[in-house]
Amino acid sequence: MRKKVLGAAACLALISVTPLAAQPEAKASKAKPAIDYTVMHAQVILDSLGFSPGIVDGREGQSLTAALKGFQSARGLTTSGKLDKATLSALHPYRARRPVVRVALDAAMLRGPYVNPMPDKPEDQAMLASLGYARPLEKLAEMFHTTPELLVELNPGGGSIASGAAFLFPNVVPEAREYASDLKPEWRQTLADLNVNGTQPAGERIVVDKSEKVLKVFDKDDKLVAQFSASMGSQHDPLPLGTWKINVVDTNPKFHFNPDLFWDSKPGDEKTLLPAGPNGPVGVVWLDLSKEHYGIHGTPEPQNIGRTQSHGCIRLTNWDAARLALMVKAGTEALFQE
Structure with a gap:
């Protein structure tokens, strides 16, 4: 059949x-x-x-x-x-x-x-x-x-x-590669490199569901329009349950490494600024949340999404994180639930 x-x-x-x-x-x-x-x-x-x-x-x-x-x-x-x-x-x-x-x-x-x-x-x-x-x-x-x-x-x-x-x-x-003209050229190139469709549904709110290990996107009519597998939280850094908002959508982000925020950092590690890149700790996108130090982001290890834990943040594959970045904007509501 x-x-x-x-x-x-x-x-x-x-x-x-x-x-x-x-x-x-x-x-x-x-x-x-x-x-x-x-x-x-x-x-x-x-x-x-x-x-x-x-x-x-x-x-x-x-x-x-x-x-x-x-x-x-x-x-x-x-x-x-x-x-x-x-x-x-x-x-x-x-x-x-x-x-x-x-x-x-x-x-x-x-x-x-x-x-x-x-x-x-x-x-x-x-x-x-x-x-x-x-x-x-x-x-x-x-x-x-x-x-x-x-x-x-x-x-x-x-x-x-x-x-x-x-x-x-x-x-x-993808069906279309026509990306908005107001996007940075390097971000348009990243979207093309990840085969991300230029047309995406507009998300009114997102729901991160710990039990299902997914991030769901709902439109203004509360219709489920997209869903992505996700890694979220750990015993050391549990998922911060509650309702938050997306503050900033940062594409091709640099990463401020602060060993004080990582339970598994190594002795001697110091604060430093890491360059952007798909194999950086947060991949190609960082969606900054109203919960301090937390965000939704990409990953250098897409094969581990949904199978490993995170440092409390929500990890998606780089291509899914890039798609999500086209669906949401600053102010979008993000509900984290069990």
Whole structure:
């Protein structure tokens, strides 16, 4: 039934695979199940509709379950969190978005700066011009909302990552890249680098739900219009329950590292200002909250969203944080609940 509705298997049988350069840290794990292209098809559709499954990898998991529940809730369906018959029918109108897309790389997609290796100490990181990606493969993975390992699985056999080379990627290519002219040029470039759609719903309020591990966006009619998997709080820094407001939307932010605010800081760490970059502690966006020292932000480790704890703040993947930044503004209400 799923293959008939979403058509993933039939699609892939017609697509030739071009090898991708294998990287030491990007070897596919033998312990993982094979890519389920029906699942991947659902993931890319949900991603395009604003119900982010987190990492697009063609595998079921808690982030996909949460995304399905969000989509089902918004469509008035039973919130099973599964690709049941009713959900497949609701996804059917969007089936033209195939699970994978073949893309030829260009110079802009491969442009750095790259930082490899990344220094461990904050004071050494502060000396860098940028906290950029380690290498092109990592940048391409974030661009297509996945992991380096998944890209290698989609493109087995090796090959060089170079301008003009074409590879298969999860089909998260946005419908539109027309970003508002009043946005900073470097922020428009970041949005393009993360394949963020230029058209996003306007959020009137957001809800961070600890039990569901998600951030929900509601419009002025109190309709759920977007949902993102999130990491939030820890035993040392619990999620600050209550109603707050977004003070500032800071894009491509620098980060003021203060060891006094981190329970796991190391002896000798000193206050310092870290440069901006997708691999910085807060990724590409910092949404400052009315609760002092707390914010909603991106992350250098998208694969860990929803699976690890935070220092009390709310972490999203860089691409989801960037989308959220286009939906909200200063003054937007943020409810944090159990």
